[in-house]
Each structure stands twice: as C-alpha cells, then as structure tokens.
Amino acid sequence: MNKIILLLAATLFFTWADAQQRTYCNPINVDYGYCPIPNFVTKGKHRATADPVITYFKDKYYLFSTNQWGYWHSSDMADWTFVPRKFLRPEHKVYDELCAPSLSYVNDTLLVVGSTHGKDFPIWMSTNPQVDNWKELVHKFEAGAWDPQIFWDKDTDEVYLYYGSSNMYPLYGVKLNRKTFQPEGEPVPVVALNDDEHGWERFGEYNDNTFLQPFTEGAFMTKYNGKYYLQYGAPGTEFSVYADGVYVSDKPLGPFTYQDFNPFSYKPGGFARGAGHGATYQDAKGSYWHVSTSVISVKNNFERRIGIWPAGFDKDDIMYSNTAYGDYPTYLPSESKAHTGLLSFTGWMLLNYNKPVQVSSTLGGFQPNFAVDEDIKTYWSAKTANKGEYLITDLGEISTINAIQINYADQDVTFMGKPETTTGHKYILYTSDDGKKWKVLIDKSKNTKDVPHDYIELKTSVKARYLKLENIQMPTGKFAISGLRIFGKGNGEKPGTVQDFVPLRAEPKKKGERRNVWFKWQQEPNADGYVIYFGKSPDKLYGSIMVYGKNEYYFSGLDRSDAYYFRIEAFNNNGIGPLSEIKESK
Structure with missing residues (x-):
C-alpha cells in the first residue's frame, strides 16, 4: 500500500513539474532591431541580426548579436529584457556598431569586444551588466580581429583570442597577456576549410554552388573534459545550410583534429533554417545549449534571426546539438525533463501546415497560403496595417492546441536601427469550432512590447478548429505574416513507418x-x-x-x-x- 502511495505521489509530482515547465520556439522572440546600414536596405527596410553569443553570468543569461545598439538579459531564456547601449565610439568611422561581438567573462567581470580590422577598438568590461554600466578594460585592442572570441581558460587562468572571417584565410588564435589583454607573440593558424573533403563546407544554398570559395568565420572555443573544442561556421551566412563544425585539441592553440561528427550544428530544412556562426554555453543547471544564426535572406542576404538548440557531449566526448524539430516548441532548462535527444521536444506538432486560409485582403503576390507553408522566406501581406485586417487558419478538424507562434514579416516598414519607442504588436487571437462563432483566446490589444516572433504557450490547452488573428496595430509597415504556426495534437493517426528508404x-x-x-x-x-x-x-x-x-x-x-x-x-x-x-x- 505504501509503495502505491509513493508511486502515486511521484506521478503527481512529475505531472505538476511538467505542467510548470516553460517552452520556447525558434526563431526566438526578441525585439530585433532594424538593419541600420543604408546600402543593405535598398530592397526594403527590415529587421536583422546574426552572430549571436549567450553566456550565463551572475544568475542571468546575456545575449549579444550584430548591430543591435544594445543587448538582452534573461533569468530563464524565455523572457528577454533589452538594455540600450552603443559600444561604438564617434571616432570609429565604420557602419558596424558591434558586429559579431565576443562575449565572455573572467572571474566576476563580463567582457565585450566587436569586430574590427583596425587596432583602436576598446575591450569593454562590466561587473553589473544588467544596466548600462560599462568601462574600458583596454582602450586600444591591438589584435584588430574580425569575428573575435576572447576565451578564458579557468583551469590555467590564461586568456586566448580566436578570430577570422574569410574565404581566403584560415581562422587564427593567439594568446593574450593576462594583465594587459594584448596579444603575446604571433597569431597561429588554427582551422582552415577543406571543402574538397567536407561537402557541407561548400558554398551555396544547398552546398551546390561553385562560383565562389566558401567562407569560414565565427570562431568559438569551449573546453570540456580537458579538451579544447574550436567551433567555426561555414559556408556562408546567407544559406539554409549555414552550419557550425568543430575541431578538437588537447592544447588551446592546437594542433586541432576534425571531429568526425560534423557539422555538429545543422538545420537546412523547416521554418527556422540555418544553424551557423554561433556559441555554446551552459545553463543554470549545467546543461549545454548552442545559439546560432537563422536565415531569411529575402530583402538582403544579411537578413537573419537567432535560434537556440539543445546541445551537449556524449559518452565519447563527441560534441553535438539537437536541431530535429528544433523550430517546434522545445522545453527550457528544467530538472524534470531530460535535456538531450527528442526528450527536449514537447511533442506538440504543427497543426496547420498548408491548411486552408482566409484573409481580409491581399497585397499583390503576397498570397494567403504563404502564412502556413513553413517557409520563413515567403509571407502573406494585407493591403494595409489597419485595425480589423485578419487571417483565419483552418486546422481541418477540432484539435488540441497547446501553443501558437506568430511570425511577423517586414512589408513597407520605415524604421532603421533601434527605435527608442514602439507601439508594439497589438492583436487579438480568436478560436472557433465552426468558423462563425468566435471566442477570444489571446487579447494583446493593449500590448506595448515589440514581439516580431511572438510565442504563446497556453496555460491550459484548448480545443478548436479555426483560429483568427486580427490586427489592432503594427509598430511599422503593413500587417504581414510569414508564419502563423499552431501547435498541439490532432485526432487522427500518426504516420506509419517509411518504406523503401x-x-x-x-x-x-x-x-x-x-x-x-x-x-x-x-x-x-x-x-x-x-x-x-x-x-x-x-x-x-x-x-x-x-x-x-x-x-x-x-x-x-x-x-x-x-x-x-x-x-x-x-x-x-x-x-x-x-x-x-x-x-x-x-
């Protein structure tokens, strides 16, 4: 009898714990800034960032990425708070404010430096980065590195710099003086592409284009079990096959050996495509994650977003990340769920792939079904941003709904850079069983947050066949959706085993x-x-x-x-x- 009571109590505990566990969905929902570079927006102004790095520092996650005029912090990897800050000094006459930044810490101090080919950029430091409280650690960083990463080896208390972004030259590493943080000695070539052997390193949307040599960039170092894992991106940030590989060594400057299981971060299909130029970090519970660049590349080749994937090392010290169903709802760090493999996936399926759509109006060739075709490069746009413009998605049957992701597209937007204020995305989401009688599911008509990839996990699942997204107000541009994605479970059968593979x-x-x-x-x-x-x-x-x-x-x-x-x-x-x-x- 006591065993039965204990088993029942354990079952109730884990059910409660699972119910409390939060989820997220890629691309992550942060208030991405708009591209600030004039010659990059000739085909339309748009949001853009890339080259992300996250580190867990003093009980907070810090997220930096390219040209955001600030950075984010979070206590749970779900809700991110933006801190405005321009790290570029007026004397630096370049268009990149903080491109592909390095983010790391040494003891109790967070360090940040951006990309430069010159030798006059500072290394910034802060012991309290929750606010704009930064000072110069180094006034003129003599390395002059593009795509830098400063790596602190805790075991030896030594500091190294890894850097490079080129289709001609390799990545380099150099030891930094522990006191001055300036380079000691000459840089050492550490990784070069070998696309004659490694097919995934070849240039092109699907590694199928030979008119240009592939690029390597985004050096990032992780130390695990006494080994040094030097990560790198290839073959180009504008492609769906953008991926990260890794070389391994017993020494921080090599020689390095190619890990057989490469690329270790790779996602060429689905909605959020591309998983290159990223960073590997540990969460509050010690589990590993990999944050990386996801591709849009419609209005400009450098129109991109951010994705986060569960990662880790297996029993043989092989580094990997899990991107299967990686743009479906995924569990955030928790003690009640395993972190690796499909156990990080909620099992909530996409309910409205290529299902029927009704809309209030359509602008030109931005057709309604582009909102449900699982392609972030295509989108539906209404003719206006007026209140009352709507999109209705039909699930085909009454289904169980657990979460919704609303991915806005940029059509006729007017912003560049980071707006000081925004009206936020205001909308109401309704459900219906018959497409005639509607109930309010989510009311964000008074929302003031910028939520370009809004993800809503329902506290309690609901059943419905139709969902209606009604616009109230846009921050800028027309009411346009690249993906209204409904997640949960239908009432039919799962597919069978695939035959003749x-x-x-x-x-x-x-x-x-x-x-x-x-x-x-x-x-x-x-x-x-x-x-x-x-x-x-x-x-x-x-x-x-x-x-x-x-x-x-x-x-x-x-x-x-x-x-x-x-x-x-x-x-x-x-x-x-x-x-x-x-x-x-x-």
Whole structure:
C-alpha cells in the first residue's frame, strides 16, 4: 500500500513539474532591431541580426548579436529584457556598431569586444551588466580581429583570442597577456576549410554552388573534459545550410583534429533554417545549449534571426546539438525533463501546415497560403496595417492546441536601427469550432512590447478548429505574416513507418561525387513531412534534415572518404511515426 502511495505521489509530482515547465520556439522572440546600414536596405527596410553569443553570468543569461545598439538579459531564456547601449565610439568611422561581438567573462567581470580590422577598438568590461554600466578594460585592442572570441581558460587562468572571417584565410588564435589583454607573440593558424573533403563546407544554398570559395568565420572555443573544442561556421551566412563544425585539441592553440561528427550544428530544412556562426554555453543547471544564426535572406542576404538548440557531449566526448524539430516548441532548462535527444521536444506538432486560409485582403503576390507553408522566406501581406485586417487558419478538424507562434514579416516598414519607442504588436487571437462563432483566446490589444516572433504557450490547452488573428496595430509597415504556426495534437493517426528508404551514393574507388547522396523513399500517405537522421556511427545519428511534402532529398553535405548511416521518420499533425531501419552507405 505504501509503495502505491509513493508511486502515486511521484506521478503527481512529475505531472505538476511538467505542467510548470516553460517552452520556447525558434526563431526566438526578441525585439530585433532594424538593419541600420543604408546600402543593405535598398530592397526594403527590415529587421536583422546574426552572430549571436549567450553566456550565463551572475544568475542571468546575456545575449549579444550584430548591430543591435544594445543587448538582452534573461533569468530563464524565455523572457528577454533589452538594455540600450552603443559600444561604438564617434571616432570609429565604420557602419558596424558591434558586429559579431565576443562575449565572455573572467572571474566576476563580463567582457565585450566587436569586430574590427583596425587596432583602436576598446575591450569593454562590466561587473553589473544588467544596466548600462560599462568601462574600458583596454582602450586600444591591438589584435584588430574580425569575428573575435576572447576565451578564458579557468583551469590555467590564461586568456586566448580566436578570430577570422574569410574565404581566403584560415581562422587564427593567439594568446593574450593576462594583465594587459594584448596579444603575446604571433597569431597561429588554427582551422582552415577543406571543402574538397567536407561537402557541407561548400558554398551555396544547398552546398551546390561553385562560383565562389566558401567562407569560414565565427570562431568559438569551449573546453570540456580537458579538451579544447574550436567551433567555426561555414559556408556562408546567407544559406539554409549555414552550419557550425568543430575541431578538437588537447592544447588551446592546437594542433586541432576534425571531429568526425560534423557539422555538429545543422538545420537546412523547416521554418527556422540555418544553424551557423554561433556559441555554446551552459545553463543554470549545467546543461549545454548552442545559439546560432537563422536565415531569411529575402530583402538582403544579411537578413537573419537567432535560434537556440539543445546541445551537449556524449559518452565519447563527441560534441553535438539537437536541431530535429528544433523550430517546434522545445522545453527550457528544467530538472524534470531530460535535456538531450527528442526528450527536449514537447511533442506538440504543427497543426496547420498548408491548411486552408482566409484573409481580409491581399497585397499583390503576397498570397494567403504563404502564412502556413513553413517557409520563413515567403509571407502573406494585407493591403494595409489597419485595425480589423485578419487571417483565419483552418486546422481541418477540432484539435488540441497547446501553443501558437506568430511570425511577423517586414512589408513597407520605415524604421532603421533601434527605435527608442514602439507601439508594439497589438492583436487579438480568436478560436472557433465552426468558423462563425468566435471566442477570444489571446487579447494583446493593449500590448506595448515589440514581439516580431511572438510565442504563446497556453496555460491550459484548448480545443478548436479555426483560429483568427486580427490586427489592432503594427509598430511599422503593413500587417504581414510569414508564419502563423499552431501547435498541439490532432485526432487522427500518426504516420506509419517509411518504406523503401534508399540512400543513393557513389561507391568507394569509383567515379562519382561521394560528398552527395540522393535520398528516395515511398511517400507515406499520412505524412506532412519527414526527418532524415545521419551520422558516421549507427548510435550517433546526430545530424538531421527536415523535409516537407516530398519523397526525395538531395543532400550535398557528406565527407567524401567516410561511410555514413541514415534513417528516416514521418510526421504529421498527430505525431511522429516509427523510425525506419538504419541504412548504411560505405
């Protein structure tokens, strides 16, 4: 009897703990500033940032990224508070205010420095960065580094700088004097691309473009179990295949060895695509995360957002991140949920992929179904930003709804840089069972926050078939939506096991392009899409590719010389189907 009571108590506790646990959804919802560079907005003004870095410092998470005229802090990785601050001095005549910044700490002091090719930028320091309380640690940083990262080795109390952004030169590392923070000795080349061997390092939207050499950038160092993990981005920030790889060494300046399981951060498919030029950090409970750049690249190649992915090291010290279903609702740090693998995913599925849409008006070719096609590059726009413009999404059946993500697009916006004030996104979200009688689900008609990727986790799930997003007011521009994404569970069947999954690849020692593989499979009738997993060991299929609406995928990201293993699963609004058998490609 006592055992039954204890089991019941444990069950109730974990149910309560799970109910209290919060979630997030990529791209993360922060008040991204607008591109401040005039020659980057000739095709339309737009929000933009990239090259993010997060660190946990004095019980807060701090987030810096490119050209935001400030930074954010958070206590939970869900709600972020912006601190306005321009780090660029008037004498620095460059258009980048703080490009690809380094963010790190030494003991009780947070350090920040931006990219520069000169030698007159300062290193800034603060012991209380929750407010604009920064001083110069170094007045003129002689390294003159682009895409810098200052790394403090706690074990040795030594400081190093890693940097570089080029399609001609490698990444470099140099030791810094512990007292002056200026370089000691000559920089050492530490990582260079080898795209002849590594398919994922090739230039192009899908590693398929050869008119330009690929870029490497975004050096970032993490130390784990006495080893140094030097991370780098490739092949270009404007591509869906933008990814991070890693080299490993026993010494901070190498020599470094390519980790077999690369890229370790990769997301070429889905809504929030791209997972390159990022940073790895630990949360308050010691679990690892990887923050990186997500791609839009519509109004300018450098139109980008931020994504956060669960990450870690396996029993063999292999570094990885989990991007499968990484733009669906994901659990934030918690003691009641495992952090790795699919256990970080809530299991809430996308309910309205390519489902019917009704709208109040349509501007030109910005068609209604672009709001539900799972492509952040396309969007629907109403003709105006007037109160009463609306979008209705039909789930096809009464479904259980757990969360909603509203992704606004930039159409005819007027801002550049960071506005001092904003009216915020004001809207009302309704539900209906029949499309005629409507109930208010979320009322943000008085909202004053800027929420370009607003994510709302419902405290209690609701059931409905239709949802109506009604505009009240926009901060700027027309009422435009790149993704109204409804998450929960439908009432039908999950897909079955995918049949006839075949990876087609050139055989070893024969003519053919072994960096490429063509996946083919039998269409699963109940599937909305598929996730393909890949890796160089059957028990380490850390890479993933999300594919919607097709039964083939041409993947150009393999390492030429090695064997690979693959498997696939189908998903729909009701859940995820069984994994297929593992297929080997030698």
